[in-house]
Amino acid sequence: MINELYKLEVITSDEIFEGLALNDTPSVLGRSDLMEDMIPGYGVSDVFRNWHQSNLRDVWNVPKVHGDISDHNDFPGINMILPAFSERACEVLGPVLEANGELLPLESKSGKYSFYNLTNVIDALDLNKSNCDFWCDPPTTAIDIEMYEFNEKIIGDSEIFRIIENPIATIVSDKFLRRCQEAGLKGLCFRKIWPFDDDKLWREENIVIELT
Numbered sequence: 001m002i003n004e005l006y007k008l009e010v011i012t013s014d015e016i017f018e019g020l021a022l023n024d025t026p027s028v029l030g031r032s033d034l035m036e037d038m039i040p041g042y043g044v045s046d047v048f049r050n051w052h053q054s055n056l057r058d059v060w061n062v063p064k065v066h067g068d069i070s071d072h073n074d075f076p077g078i079n080m081i082l083p084a085f086s087e088r089a090c091e092v093l094g095p096v097l098e099a100n101g102e103l104l105p106l107e108s109k110s111g112k113y114s115f116y117n118l119t120n121v122i123d124a125l126d127l128n129k130s131n132c133d134f135w136c137d138p139p140t141t142a143i144d145i146e147m148y149e150f151n152e153k154i155i156g157d158s159e160i161f162r163i164i165e166n167p168i169a170t171i172v173s174d175k176f177l178r179r180c181q182e183a184g185l186k187g188l189c190f191r192k193i194w195p196f197d198d199d200k201l202w203r204e205e206n207i208v209i210e211l212t
Helices: 034-038 087-098 174-183
Strands: 005-010 084-086 101-106 113-118 131-134 142-147 160-163 166-173 188-194 208-211
Touching (some): 005 174, 087 113, 166 174
Antiparallel strands (some): 005 166, 005 188, 101 113, 131 142, 160 166, 188 208
């Protein structure tokens, strides 16, 4: 049962501000570069509500990334927006991550890391009860979501997913958070987005759990 949902983010405090950056790499899907392949919903999420994230495993050529990463950082991210996990995190979270996407290897001098191509995109946001600011017509991708209200039946047992209206956000459940805590993983930031009582806004409440 899902009790709470969070945005999974890279920790950006001064003590652990670090991450991976993708070198210039050709696209494997006929786009301008690999980064466009990796960005969720690129070129389609603002046009189609039923967009999906492309699978990359069969065409993946291990790309080079750069950036100095501390040994204890299990979630450095790529360009601060795309999820990347350490070898330790992949071992602990592998089954749930692979059930919802693809762990794709990266070449880094800092250690063994994998880009996580999260392909589980679900239509779980209740638009009638949420507060979304859409920038396109038809309303597909939102500039901002001030208040999230989710359909719990659609979420089901999903521990990690994306939603149609906010492609870049990696959303995880409280169960996923507990997995990370129990495994002692570091470098992950969980920002609570749902639920809140009395229509309070998630930004105003600012409930953040950082694993450092």
